[in-house]
Amino acid sequence: MQEERTKTRYSDSELKEFRELILDKIRIAREELLDLVGSLSLSNANGDEEVIAGKALEDGSAAYEKEQINQLAGRQKKFVEQLEAALVRIENKTYGICRTSGKLIPKERLRAVPHTTQSMEAKLKQS
Numbered sequence: 001m002q003e004e005r006t007k008t009r010y011s012d013s014e015l016k017e018f019r020e021l022i023l024d025k026i027r028i029a030r031e032e033l034l035d036l037v038g039s040l041s042l043s044n045a046n047g048d049e050e051v052i053a054g055k056a057l058e059d060g061s062a063a064y065e066k067e068q069i070n071q072l073a074g075r076q077k078k079f080v081e082q083l084e085a086a087l088v089r090i091e092n093k094t095y096g097i098c099r100t101s102g103k104l105i106p107k108e109r110l111r112a113v114p115h116t117t118q119s120m121e122a123k124l125k126q127s
Helices: 001-007 012-045 061-092 107-112 118-126
Strands: 050-052 055-057
Touching: 001 050, 012 061
Parallel strands: none
Antiparallel strands: 050 055
């Protein structure tokens, strides 16, 4: 752990490992986003009888369900954008550097939240 405190950036091999992790997360997140968008398209195509995830719903319930799916799709889209921004930071070799403190974010945190731009310490101070 002491080694990470003195390093100013992650090595190319470490960045490659994070890049592969992020690419995998992007692939999964895009698939989930397509599923959500597909659910919305299906519900819009059915006209009067709303069908979402294979269930016929009454108007009020259908509108609520569509709104929930829209919100999920919006969050998923933002997640993909954050992951793509992390790839740019990898290319720039600035990935894993806390934007608040300038110190390296621990690998454990980056593996759990690969799109983060702050260490837990900095994030908690922000709250």
